[in-house]
Amino acid sequence: MDGANLARASTRNCRDGSIVNAPAAQRNDKVKMPLACRERFRTELNAVQYEAVFHDSGPLLVIAGAGSGKTRTLTYRAARLVEEGVPPGRILLLTFTRKAADEMLKRATLLLDHRCRQIAGGTFHSFAYRVLRRYAPQVGFPHRFTIIDRADAESLIGMLAKARLSGPRHGAFPRKRTLVDIFSKAANKDLGLEEIIDDEYSHFRPYSDEIRTLQADYVAAKTEQALMDYDDLLIKLHHLLESQSDLQQQIAGQFAHLMVDEYQDTNLIQARIVYLLAHQHHNIMVVGDDSQSIYSFRGANFRNIMDFPELFPQTRILTLEENYRSVAPILALTNQLIEQAVEKYPKHLFSRKAIGNPPALVHTGSENSQSRFIVDKIRELRREEVPLEDIAVLFRAGFHAFDLELELNREGIAYVKYGGFKFMEFAHIKDVLAHMRVLTNPYDRLSWARILLLIDKIGPKTAERLYDAIVSRAEGLHGFLAMEVPPRLEGGLAPLQELFREVEDADQVPVEIGERILTYYHPLLVKRYDDHPKRLLHLEQLLMMTEKYDRLEPFLSSVTLEPPSVAIGDTFGTGNPRKDHLVLSTVHSAKGLEWHTVFIIWAMDGRFPSFMSTEDPDQLDEELRLMYVAATRARENLFFMCPDQAYDRISGMILSRPSRFIDGLPEDVLVRQSADIW
DNA sequence: AACCAAAAGTTTTTT
DNA sequence: ACTTTTGGTT
Numbered sequence: 001m002d003g004a005n006l007a008r009a010s011t012r013n014c015r016d017g018s019i020v021n022a023p024a025a026q027r028n029d030k031v032k033m034p035l036a037c038r039e040r041f042r043t044e045l046n047a048v049q050y051e052a053v054f055h056d057s058g059p060l061l062v063i064a065g066a067g068s069g070k071t072r073t074l075t076y077r078a079a080r081l082v083e084e085g086v087p088p089g090r091i092l093l094l095t096f097t098r099k100a101a102d103e104m105l106k107r108a109t110l111l112l113d114h115r116c117r118q119i120a121g122g123t124f125h126s127f128a129y130r131v132l133r134r135y136a137p138q139v140g141f142p143h144r145f146t147i148i149d150r151a152d153a154e155s156l157i158g159m160l161a162k163a164r165l166s167g168p169r170h171g172a173f174p175r176k177r178t179l180v181d182i183f184s185k186a187a188n189k190d191l192g193l194e195e196i197i198d199d200e201y202s203h204f205r206p207y208s209d210e211i212r213t214l215q216a217d218y219v220a221a222k223t224e225q226a227l228m229d230y231d232d233l234l235i236k237l238h239h240l241l242e243s244q245s246d247l248q249q250q251i252a253g254q255f256a257h258l259m260v261d262e263y264q265d266t267n268l269i270q271a272r273i274v275y276l277l278a279h280q281h282h283n284i285m286v287v288g289d290d291s292q293s294i295y296s297f298r299g300a301n302f303r304n305i306m307d308f309p310e311l312f313p314q315t316r317i318l319t320l321e322e323n324y325r326s327v328a329p330i331l332a333l334t335n336q337l338i339e340q341a342v343e344k345y346p347k348h349l350f351s352r353k354a355i356g357n358p359p360a361l362v363h364t365g366s367e368n369s370q371s372r373f374i375v376d377k378i379r380e381l382r383r384e385e386v387p388l389e390d391i392a393v394l395f396r397a398g399f400h401a402f403d404l405e406l407e408l409n410r411e412g413i414a415y416v417k418y419g420g421f422k423f424m425e426f427a428h429i430k431d432v433l434a435h436m437r438v439l440t441n442p443y444d445r446l447s448w449a450r451i452l453l454l455i456d457k458i459g460p461k462t463a464e465r466l467y468d469a470i471v472s473r474a475e476g477l478h479g480f481l482a483m484e485v486p487p488r489l490e491g492g493l494a495p496l497q498e499l500f501r502e503v504e505d506a507d508q509v510p511v512e513i514g515e516r517i518l519t520y521y522h523p524l525l526v527k528r529y530d531d532h533p534k535r536l537l538h539l540e541q542l543l544m545m546t547e548k549y550d551r552l553e554p555f556l557s558s559v560t561l562e563p564p565s566v567a568i569g570d571t572f573g574t575g576n577p578r579k580d581h582l583v584l585s586t587v588h589s590a591k592g593l594e595w596h597t598v599f600i601i602w603a604m605d606g607r608f609p610s611f612m613s614t615e616d617p618d619q620l621d622e623e624l625r626l627m628y629v630a631a632t633r634a635r636e637n638l639f640f641m642c643p644d645q646a647y648d649r650i651s652g653m654i655l656s657r658p659s660r661f662i663d664g665l666p667e668d669v670l671v672r673q674s675a676d677i678w
Numbered sequence: 679a680a681c682c683a684a685a686a687g688t689t690t691t692t693t
Numbered sequence: 694a695c696t697t698t699t700g701g702t703t
């Protein structure tokens with residue numbers, strides 16, 4: 001019986017018990033969990049999981065190997081705390097993705113009852129947003145600030161760079177994309193620009209003055225326009241907690257228990273936030289696996305998990321080593337895989353599922369024969385009644401799957417792709433969102449620029465003048481509506497003024513506003529993009545997403561904080577996903593999930609590990625952990641796919657060796673196959 | 679100053 | 694292959 005079934009079975013058990021039927025109000029005083037339910041938990045958890053779930057108070061660190069029931073442990077513990085009388089609203093569960101939080105609360109609810117829905121859960125970023133929306137003025141922001149995503153940050157920096165660095169640019173100045181990377185790293189690691197540039201971008205050292213100026217411009221622009229990027233959410237929250245001890249007491253005091261999932265992927269700021277929230281009561285449980293730390297490019301530091309006991313003295317450490325997911329032959333491989341890591345906590349996972357197929361390394365001819373092999377194998381698995389959604393193809397980078405996607409389309413095999421391009425990054429989506437944004441935050445120059453540049457005869461200069469006119473009146477949207485329009489621009493601007501006049505009334509729901517914006521925007525869409533019918537479908541999808549909201553602002557922030565991932569076909573992450581589909585995913589997006597059969601494509605040296613990382617031992621270690629995460633997703637079958645050769649345009653190199661991480665593994669752990677269909 | 683066409687440079691991973 | 698930058702024309 002797998003984890004999900006166990007959870008379901010125990011739900012029934014607990015529901016039938018008398019505990020659950022007692023009204024919640026009677027149990028506000030702290031009582032010990034009734035023996036019967038406690039015994040039931042004991043049969044459903046292994047010894048170490050049980051220890052963690054019934055750990056009373058004080059700091060707890062759970063090192064949870066892949067597939068060892070990490071989610072289960074957190075879920076049971078949350079349910080147990082609620083059962084023993086901790087008000088659910090006083091439990092804070094921080095996770096890495098919204099999906100993970102929802103899943104855990106759902107499972108806890110099944111395990112116990114609806115009270116678990118009240119547990120405060122979400123990502124660090126969404127938690128920060130919730131706090132800051134209330135206390136933004138304390139950090140110099142208005143209540144209604146706008147959250148910007150990476151693409152927004154890039155265009156803002158692009159605009160600033162253009163204004164600041166006029167004249168011919170001497171070729172090697174960093175692109176805005178790189179500038180965002182640099183600023184973000186500095187923020188997440190709390191280091192100065194110089195250190196980041198010296199460490200990772202030493203070739204830009206001659207420009208460090210200009211870069212620093214731009215960073216200051218960027219910070220100033222965000223403040224002026226009431227914009228916060230992802231990093232700001234964390235930094236401002238941290239600042240708030242650190243500088244105002246009364247607020248810290250108030251916010252931290254709301255939560256009696258703090259639980260953090262995926263602790264290995266937190267960065268320095270997040271670790272400090274955790275400390276500030278928990279250092280008074282020390283009721284802090286963090287769960288993670290140093291071997292699965294795969295976000296250092298984003299400033300995550302897996303040493304956080306190792307330093308945790310120093311931060312919280314008298315931390316109890318528990319290690320989960322029994323793997324419930326994979327058959328023993330797969331575990332034999334993954335154990336040997338992670339053995340190659342230079343730096344790690346020693347642990348050895350074991351499985352009781354002794355019988356199973358050994359993993360295979362499949363050599364194929366061309367890239368297309370790699371795709372064909374997968375299609376054939378999927379047909380075979382379907383004949384064995386393996387559901388399509390229990391099969392996944394994983395890859396290092398989104399574009400690695402292009403050929404496979406073509407082949408799947410040809411063969412009529414339904415699939416969903418996670419990772420890679422994001423719905424929210426489409427230009428037409430951003431266009432429509434910009435119109436919504438200025439309604440909640442009229443100082444958002446970035447969005448104004450986007451809106452105005454869509455209009456005929458308005459270029460960068462005119463847009464800037466118009467924006468200055470709007471802001472200088474300090475009347476927000478009314479400034480724009482009351483503005484006198486030069487005759488030359490009247491044709492273009494009048495319809496926009498008309499639009500905003502109609503939608504500024506407060507009592508319209510987002511979907512009505514959206515429909516009105518779309519009516520205005522559609523002609524511009526048609527003029528701009530020759531594939532407008534497809535894009536219009538996306539926009540209608542966006543309108544459907546607004547239906548759940550009765551105010552614009554929560555819609556805008558949630559769509560930025562939890563962007564839906566693109567699914568092929570007619571479903572985007574938020575809708576109800578079709579059941580019968582193959583899963584294609586980047587390894588990063590596959591974290592925490594599992595499948596009956598897993599294919600890892602392009603397990604080729606230079607692609608995986610990507611050879612941008614082969615120089616630096618730390619980065620190489622991270623690639624190895626990434627391969628480890630990919631391989632540990634499989635329950636029954638694991639295939640590494642390696643085409644004969646591929647040329648890499650950037651380096652001009654011809655790649656032909658299998659990934660260095662698996663090439664040296666002995667035959668009894670990794671079976672070599674050749675699958676040239678031709 | 680806006681718009682368009684040709685040329686050049688770039689590529690992970692995500693809240 | 695795809696965006697971003699450039700140069701020239703209206």
